[in-house]
Amino acid sequence: MKFKKALSVILLSGVLxxxxxxxxxxxxxxxxxxxxxxxxxxxxxxxxxxxxxVVTLSGTVTTEDxxxxxxTSAKSADNKAIKSVVNNIVIRPIETNTDTTDLAAKVIDATxxxxxxxxxVNDGVITVTGTVEQTRIQTLKQSLDALNPKKxxxxxxxVN
Amino acid sequence: MALIGKYKVLxxxxxxxxxxxxxxxxxxxxxxxxGIAPNADVKNKLWDIYNQIDPNFLTGDVVMNVDVSTxxxxxxxxxxxxxxxxxxxxxxxxDQPILSKAAKDEVITLISRANDQWxxxxxxxxxxxxxxxxxxxxxG
Numbered sequence: 693m694k695f696k697k698a699l700s701v702i703l704l705s706g707v708l709x710x711x712x713x714x715x716x717x718x719x720x721x722x723x724x725x726x727x728x729x730x731x732x733x734x735x736x737x738x739x740x741x742x743x744x745x746v747v748t749l750s751g752t753v754t755t756e757d758x759x760x761x762x763x764t765s766a767k768s769a770d771n772k773a774i775k776s777v778v779n780n781i782v783i784r785p786i787e788t789n790t791d792t793t794d795l796a797a798k799v800i801d802a803t804x805x806x807x808x809x810x811x812x813v814n815d816g817v818i819t820v821t822g823t824v825e826q827t828r829i830q831t832l833k834q835s836l837d838a839l840n841p842k843k844x845x846x847x848x849x850x851v852n
Numbered sequence: 853m854a855l856i857g858k859y860k861v862l863x864x865x866x867x868x869x870x871x872x873x874x875x876x877x878x879x880x881x882x883x884x885x886x887g888i889a890p891n892a893d894v895k896n897k898l899w900d901i902y903n904q905i906d907p908n909f910l911t912g913d914v915v916m917n918v919d920v921s922t923x924x925x926x927x928x929x930x931x932x933x934x935x936x937x938x939x940x941x942x943x944x945x946x947d948q949p950i951l952s953k954a955a956k957d958e959v960i961t962l963i964s965r966a967n968d969q970w971x972x973x974x975x976x977x978x979x980x981x982x983x984x985x986x987x988x989x990x991x992g
Contacts, residue, residue, distance in 0.1 A: 754875050786877050786884040788915075801969060801984065804946045805936075826908070828934055830899060833909040835986040837917050838968060843882045845912040 719773040721745070731769035732762050738781065740766070745775035752784045759783060788842045790816035795839060802835035809849065816842035823850045855883040855913055862901045862914075869894045872921065885916040892920050892989045923962060923990040929973070931958045932989045940981035944970030952979040959991065 719727070721742040728740045728747055738751040747766050753759050763779045789795045796813040803811050809822030809832070818841045824832055829851055836844045855878050856863065862885075863876055871887035871894065878884075889895040895918050902916060903909065923929065931938045937953035944966045954960050954975050963972040963980065970982045 754873070757874075783877070785879060786875050786886055788879070788884065798969060801946045802986070829908050830903060831934070831986065834899065835984075837915045838986065840917055841915060842880060843912055844909070844915060846908070846910050847912060849908075849910065851908045851910075 719770060724770060724773055727769040728766050728774075731765045733765070735762075738762060745773055746778065747774055747776070748778040748780060750780040750782075752782050754784050754786075756783060787840060788816050789840045790842065792816075795841060798839045799836065802839065803832070806832055811836075813841075817845060818843070819845040819848065821848035823852055826851050855881075859883055859902070859905055859914060862898060862905060865901055866898055866918075869897065871918065881913065883914045885914065885918070888919045888921045890921055891992065892922070895920055919968075920990045922992045923965070923971075923988075925962060925964050927962050928959050928991045929962050929971075929988040930991060931956055931960065931983075931987060933987050938983055938987050940973065940975060940979060940983050942981060944982045946984075948982065951981040952977070954983070960988075962988070962990075 721744065724745065724747070725740055725742045728742065732738055732740065732749070737753065738749060741748040741750070749762060749766055753762070759779065759781045762781060763777055766777050767774060792813050792815065795816065795818070799811045799813055799818055803809055803820070806824060806828070809820050809824060811818055811820045818836050820832070820836070829849070833844060833846065866874055866876070866885065866887060870890045874887040876883065876885050889898070898916065898918060902914060906914065931954045933956045935956060937955055939950045940952040940954060941948040942951050952975055958976065960976065961974040963974055965971050965985070966982060969985055971985045971988060972980065973983045973988070974980045
């Protein structure tokens with residue numbers, strides 16, 4: 693009992709000490725927000741909120757790396773004042789062209805030099821059949837991939 | 853996630869080759885890869901690796917669209933047709949009349965990128981027109 697009492701006194705004094713120290717260097721949420729916003733840079737797609745030292749990041753980025761870097765930058769804005777960082781950033785999906793009319797028109801240009809193939813477009817998927825020389829299959833695939841389709845199906849191609 | 857394992861060497865190479873704005877994501881069973889290579893060599897290396905993993909690209913589980921950062925207005929580009937001459941057209945489209953031709957391996961000037969598929973170019977003879985971007989390899 694005595695020991696417990698002593699311990700609580702020690703703990704309490706510890707709390708008081710910590711409390712006093714943190715009071716002198718207390719950073720308001722508003723100031724912290726400015727610090728974090730500066731640290732994460734000027735990305736208009738990323739929002740910063742701070743509540744009682746907890747930073748919440750939201751918005752969209754294009755890569756996993758970007759999301760991770762932003763979280764690290766936010767944390768390092770003020771290691772003492774920031775309690776934690778909640779990373780709610782969403783990774784935007786890679787855009788594909790699902791406009792059949794537009795994609796089909798581009799496929800005509802891309803396959804113009806491949807008279808022995810037939811290409812069809814359906815919901816962003818380009819399906820190619822026919823024959824292609826071994827040395828030219830990469831050119832064909834590069835041309836079609838450059839159109840940002842959902843998929844390029846060459847399984848019906850005979851390579852010779 | 854299985855595709856990320858299958859194409860691990862390709863993804864790791866892309867990450868370590870200075871590709872900027874690299875995006876890699878499996879969407880609807882296809883590994884989508886986007887980015888900008890620092891030069892044509894890096895782009896070619898990625899395509900070689902892709903071809904090794906999936907010979908002749910027949911599986912269709914990757915769409916890789918890698919641009920080259922040196923392909924900017926005023927830069928030199930090499931004609932990389934298989935053997936034939938490259939058509940220089942009046943407008944951006946194969947339905948446009950042919951104004952001129954550039955020989956295989958000829959180095960011509962990129963004036964501007966009309967869109968991802970068609971670039972406005974100037975030949976050695978000073979002829980200007982549109983060429984299909986896939987047959988132009990940025991130098992430098």
